[in-house]
Amino acid sequence: MSEQMDDAExxxxxxxxxxxxxxxxxVISFIHMIAGILSLxxxxxxxxxxxxxAPLVIMIIKIIFAVTATILAPLMIILGFAVSIxxxxxxxxxxxxxxxxxFVNIGTPSGxxxxxxxxxxxxxxxxEALLPFDTTS
Numbered sequence: 001m002s003e004q005m006d007d008a009e010x011x012x013x014x015x016x017x018x019x020x021x022x023x024x025x026x027v028i029s030f031i032h033m034i035a036g037i038l039s040l041x042x043x044x045x046x047x048x049x050x051x052x053x054a055p056l057v058i059m060i061i062k063i064i065f066a067v068t069a070t071i072l073a074p075l076m077i078i079l080g081f082a083v084s085i086x087x088x089x090x091x092x093x094x095x096x097x098x099x100x101x102x103f104v105n106i107g108t109p110s111g112x113x114x115x116x117x118x119x120x121x122x123x124x125x126x127x128e129a130l131l132p133f134d135t136t137s
Contacts, residue, residue, distance in 0.1 A: 025129060028120055029084040031113055032094070035101065036076030038110035039069050045108075068104045072097060083130065091130035095121050 046066045054062070075097055082090040098114045098121065105111035120126055 024120075024126055025083060025086065028117065028126065029080045031117055031120075032076050032080035032083060035098075035110050035113040035117065036073045036080065038108070038113065039073040039076060039101065039105055042105055042108050042110055043069055043073075065104055068100065072101050072104060076101065086130060088131075091121065091127060094130075 043066055046062055046069060079090060079094050079097060083094065095118065098117045101114035102111055102118065105114060121130070
């Protein structure tokens with residue numbers, strides 16, 4: 001057990017690997033922030049267009065989408081900062097928030113960014129960088 005810990009402590013990543021992951025984390029962080037800003041920009045379109053003439057069911061669905069987008073927008077911006085500092089729990093929260101963002105912002109630039117972010121977050125190298133290092137095994 002102590003030999004495994006010594007090997008883990010002695011392991012140092014290659015400089016090119018560090019630079020590649022730093023760039024990937026920066027891009028993912030930046031896209032989260034942009035998706036949050038675009039999600040805020042979608043709110044007037046969700047609420048205004050066709051809201052007054054719409055049937056009650058459509059109005060309720062629009063309100064649910066607007067409330068979800070209002071919660072998601074600041075969350076995406078906060079997730080951007082959390083990804084940039086490699087917060088231990090950010091990967092799971094980011095995946096769930098982006099999947100929800102795909103459905104809330106469907107057909108918009110923010111929804112497309114959410115789709116790209118889900119794809120990027122599910123890659124093994126990004127997942128390893130954002131998940132906490134497990135020292136128990």
